[in-house]
Each structure stands twice: as structure tokens, then as C-alpha cells.
Amino acid sequence: MRILVTGNAGFIGFHVARRLLERGDTVVGLDNVNGYYDPALKAARLRVLEETEGAIAGRYRFHRADLADAGAISACFSEGRFDRVIHLAAQAGIRHSIDNPGDYVHSNLVGFANVLEACRRQGCDHLTFASTSSVYGANTRMPYSEQHGADHPLQxxxxxxxxxxxxxxxYSHLFGMPMTGLRFFTVYGPWGRPDMALFRFTRNILAGKPIQVFNHGNHRRDFTYIDDVVDGVVRASDHIAAPDPGWDASSPSPATSQAPFRIFNIGNGKPVGLDECIETLEAALGKRAIRENLPAQPGDAQETYADSSALFDAFDCRPTTSLRDGISRFVNWYLSYFGIS
Structure with a gap:
């Protein structure tokens, strides 16, 4: 298939694009390579994609463009029809959104509207897009289910x-456009984002600097390894969303619709305390952390815990990577990438 992957210089988008190229698809990537975190890491990811067998065979093309630039998005779509669009580009980061909300309006709202319009005009078969476990917000019912409300965000x-x-x-309702949204839970692994806790902790532990442990380490997170997330993204994209024949307007399911629309969680389903995560990282590094225990930050959820049974039922897809194995793989990549022996 010919597939557009937005955000392909980003963490998840890079891994998804590489997986698609490896299985034989043609991939068009789109990213603005902004400076939210070190652009050198994004450039390194792009080099890896350019060196894949698929890219060498001419099955990869990259557009450097801003999602909010409607003309640039239109130009990308005008080069040929996409069988699938996997929209992973966004302004990420909870802390950053507190001080810079305009960045999120620009990329996540205006940018997403441009992608929707381009897909509508072209008649794309299926749009799969990234959401987040953070939409569950003030909900304290665990595990988080797609059937729960998501109307009280904390950030x-x-x-x-x-x-x-x-x-x-x-758009799915108005124009019959198949859409699948994926709520990611604390994704980590090789080529991860430097603003995420695991990356920051690793950097500081190796440098002998203190790590900031918010809420005194009492948070619990559903850490989900990148390969498991990519499996879910690709399988969801391959299966075109369809209307739910059992959808009842008097008691509607928020995860399905009479339109061709679905929402799925992608999480490991095994929440881990932050203290345990730090201990696992210390074991992988062979070095103890210097902790600076701090109060909780504004907007932080106490716990995230995914019920991903709907994903398994729909696509026979279940995350399997343990935290110990995932952190070990991340550490091995980190040491290799930064040339640390």
C-alpha cells in the first residue's frame, strides 16, 4: 500500500514508518522537525529511514512541512492517492502545554483539521490517528476502558x-470516512523522546546528577514498549473501521458509532510504580540514582492503567514486552547511540 505517516521524524512515527517499509509498503513521511526537543535526534531517525532497503528501492519520500500549513498538506496529498493515512504528528508534552497552549492549537487543532480536509478531498480509505491516555483525565475508575467518559481532561x-x-x-459521520483513534499509554523504548522520564533519568544517572522524582515516586504508569505499540498501530490501520451494528442511540458506546469510527486503548495493562521503574533502570545501568523527591506536578494523573481487551478482540493484538526487557533494550540503544561504553 501507499501510506502517509505524519510525524515520521518523531518517536512513534519513526518506528511505524520503518515497520511499514520493512514489510514492503510505500511510505510518504511528513514532519516539520521542530525544536521542541533536540532536532539532531529527529534527523538521526530520518537518516535511518533513508537507509532502509525500502528507501533505497524508491519506496520512501519525505516532506518537511508544518501541519498547520494547509497549502503544504494539500501539495503532499496532490502527489498521489494514499491507501492509508497514519496521523501521528502532534505537539506533545504535558508540561509544555501549560505554558505554551498556542503551540497545541497550531499543531493539534489547526493541523489535524487540515489532515481531515485533505483526507476528505482525496477519499482516503482509512485514517488512523494518535490520541492519548491523558484524555481520561479526572476519571479514577481502573483500568481505563474506552467505554468510560473522557470529558474532564487535566491538561x-x-x-x-x-x-x-x-x-x-x-467527519466520519458527515462524510462516511473510516476513522480509528488510538489512545497510547506511556510509550517508551529505543529512539524515545528526551523529554520523557525514562530518557531524562538515564541521562542524569549516568552523569551522576540527581533525578527529579515527582509525587515522591508514588505515581503508577502503564508503560508500553514501542514495538507493541507499533503492532497495534499497523494492525489498526490495516483493518478499516466500520459502523457498529449494535450501536444504540439511546445508550451510545463512546468507543464505536453508527459511523465508521472506532477508539482503542494501546497499553500494556500492567501499571508499575515509578519507584519500581527507577529500580529496574538502575539494575539495567548498574548504577544507583541520586533522587530528589518533589511534590506532584500540576496536571499529573496519579495512575494510568489500560484495558486493551478491545484491541485484542478486534486485531488479535496484545502487548507482551515486560518492563525489565523493554528498559534493557532502551538502555542498550541509549549507550550505543551516545557512544557510552
Whole structure:
């Protein structure tokens, strides 16, 4: 298939694009390679994609463009029809959204609207897009299910991603466009984002600097390894969303619709305390952390815990990577990437 992957210089988008190229698809990548975190890491990911067998065979093309530039998005789509669009580009980060909400309006709202419009005009068979576990917000029912409400976000970032889900459903209903949204739970692994806790902890532990442990380490997170997430993304994209024949307007399911629209969690289903995560990282590095215990930050959820049974039932897809194995693989990549012996 010919597939557009937005955000392919980013963490998840890079891995998805590489997987698609490895299985023989033609991939068009689109990313603005912004400076939210070190662009050198994004450039290194792009070099890996350019060196894949698929790219060498001419099955890869990259557009450097901003999602909010409607003309650039239109030009990308004008080069040929996409069988699938996998939309992973977004302004990420919870802390950043508190001080810079305009960045999220620009990329996550205006940018997503441009992608929806381009897909509508072209008649794309299926749009799969990234959401986040953060949409569950103030909900304290565990595990998080797609059947739970998601109307009380705790951060502006989460609010924009919930808005994406609602925008997608409106287009799906109005124009019959198949849409699948995926709520990611604390994704980690090789080539991960430097602003994420695991990356920052690793950097500081190796440098002998203190790590900032918010909420005194009492958070619990559903850490999900990148390869497991990519499996879910690719399988969801391959299976075109269809209307739910059992959808009841008097008691509607928020995860399905009478339109061709679906929402799925992608999480490991095994929440781990932050203290345990740090201990596992210390074991992988062979070095103890210097901890600076701090109060919880504004907008932080106490716990995330995914019920991903719907994903398994739909696509026979279940995350399997343990935290110990996942952190070990991340550490091996980190040491190799930064040339640390």
C-alpha cells in the first residue's frame, strides 16, 4: 500500500514508518522537525529511514512541512492517492502545554483539521490517528476502558487530543470516512523522546546528577514498549473501521458509532510504580540514582492503567514486552547511540 505517516521524524512515527517499509509498503513521511526537543535526534531517525532497503528501492519520500500549513498538506496529498493515512504528528508534552497552549492549537487543532480536509478531498480509505491516555483525565475508575467518559481532561494537551477524537467522529459521520483513534499509554523504548522520564533519568544517572522524582515516586504508569505499540498501530490501520451494528442511540458506546469510527486503548495493562521503574533502570545501568523527591506536578494523573481487551478482540493484538526487557533494550540503544561504553 501507499501510506502517509505524519510525524515520521518523531518517536512513534519513526518506528511505524520503518515497520511499514520493512514489510514492503510505500511510505510518504511528513514532519516539520521542530525544536521542541533536540532536532539532531529527529534527523538521526530520518537518516535511518533513508537507509532502509525500502528507501533505497524508491519506496520512501519525505516532506518537511508544518501541519498547520494547509497549502503544504494539500501539495503532499496532490502527489498521489494514499491507501492509508497514519496521523501521528502532534505537539506533545504535558508540561509544555501549560505554558505554551498556542503551540497545541497550531499543531493539534489547526493541523489535524487540515489532515481531515485533505483526507476528505482525496477519499482516503482509512485514517488512523494518535490520541492519548491523558484524555481520561479526572476519571479514577481502573483500568481505563474506552467505554468510560473522557470529558474532564487535566491538561490542555489532553484537551486537544480529545478534541481530535470528536473532530474525527464528526467527519466520519458527515462524510462516511473510516476513522480509528488510538489512545497510547506511556510509550517508551529505543529512539524515545528526551523529554520523557525514562530518557531524562538515564541521562542524569549516568552523569551522576540527581533525578527529579515527582509525587515522591508514588505515581503508577502503564508503560508500553514501542514495538507493541507499533503492532497495534499497523494492525489498526490495516483493518478499516466500520459502523457498529449494535450501536444504540439511546445508550451510545463512546468507543464505536453508527459511523465508521472506532477508539482503542494501546497499553500494556500492567501499571508499575515509578519507584519500581527507577529500580529496574538502575539494575539495567548498574548504577544507583541520586533522587530528589518533589511534590506532584500540576496536571499529573496519579495512575494510568489500560484495558486493551478491545484491541485484542478486534486485531488479535496484545502487548507482551515486560518492563525489565523493554528498559534493557532502551538502555542498550541509549549507550550505543551516545557512544557510552
Amino acid at each position: 490542555f494537551y489532553a484537551a486537544t487530543k480529545r478534541a481530535n477524537e470528536l473532530m474525527a467522529h464528526s
